[in-house]
Amino acid sequence: MDRLQQKSKKRKENSLNGVNNNLSRTAILGTIIATFISSTPLLYLLHESVPDTAVWDTFLGTYESGFWESAQYAMWVYTGKVVPLILMFIWFFTCKHWWYHALLVPIVMYSFQIITSYHAELENTDENQILILLPVLVIVVPSIYLIRAKMFNKINMSNKTLEEMEAEFMIKPKGVWSKVKQYF
Template sequence: MINNVKRKKAKKKIFLESLLVFFIAISPFLYKAYEYLPYNSDGDASIFGMIIGNHGFPSTQTFLWFLTSKIVPLYLLVFWFLTSRDWWYHIIIIPIAMYSFQMFEVFYSSDHYIDTDNIWWLIPICMITIPFVYFIRIKLYDKHVHGIDLEAMEAELEELKAKGYSSEKTDLSIEFKDDVIQKEESNTDMSTGTIENFLKNIQDRIQGWLHLKF
């Protein structure tokens, strides 16, 4: 029974990964698909029985070119975000948001201009994501280059307390730990752990829904 469940999960995982590979492989062809769609005498395109107009663009072909130039990079970035295991993968949220806002502006903006005000919509996302990734880099640099690991130091201090060591014997360690903490707190007043766990939970939850574990 357990083997059957594992086989089903493995089959679904391979199927979904194959879909990812397929859409990545055909991305150049999807980008140019607008050139080969059937257009009627009015210049409108017909896709699966749906008639698509120009939506304010000079022509329907120009409109579809704009869409494909946003949709293809957007879904490739989403795939990258879902499958990445690099420490800096959170920064991919910024270009994802950029393309999403550009798509939103095309369909819901009341003026006749595109790619204008959406840059200001990115500022709040950049203000959160960029410092967050930078602070992760600081932690990694301190841990792997300087050899400073606050979590290991905390665990060591707790172990010393559990063994009954007096505070006098651990004053130097505590002072060193406080110096490191003050150094990091001078760079930021926000906790990166909470945001990191939040973004990690989003990625893991989506991968759980799709049964994608890389």
């Protein structure tokens, strides 16, 4: 009987260590994400370290501001679009709600703005965004509405709460990479 109790005790210890190990990974990842989010004002202010000249020489290469006429102004434009895009990606990959696909719309919008800002030879940088966003909107908006309608139909037919319905509709990939692979 002693050996059986010892084996049982070792199994409990091993299972507790696995939970603690998983918990510590989650805590570390959460700490990294929270630190990055809280440091985004510093990322946004990086444009102030760029010289106010048309050509900026760095160890990575030379940047010519072209249409913007000032490297500092160009970096201000880029940081004003890249920082929200990064925050949207973090929100998208960490969101646990059924509606997180709606975040694809602002992600595509900011991506399009960055691309058109890079090709700043066009005078009207933020024009015609709706033409690029339209295919995304055509897919995302009806699918979110259908999921919502299906949820509320099931709520009316059953005794489940809204949280239980959200959990039922939620797609739960095991990690960030599997969540990315889910879309491609």
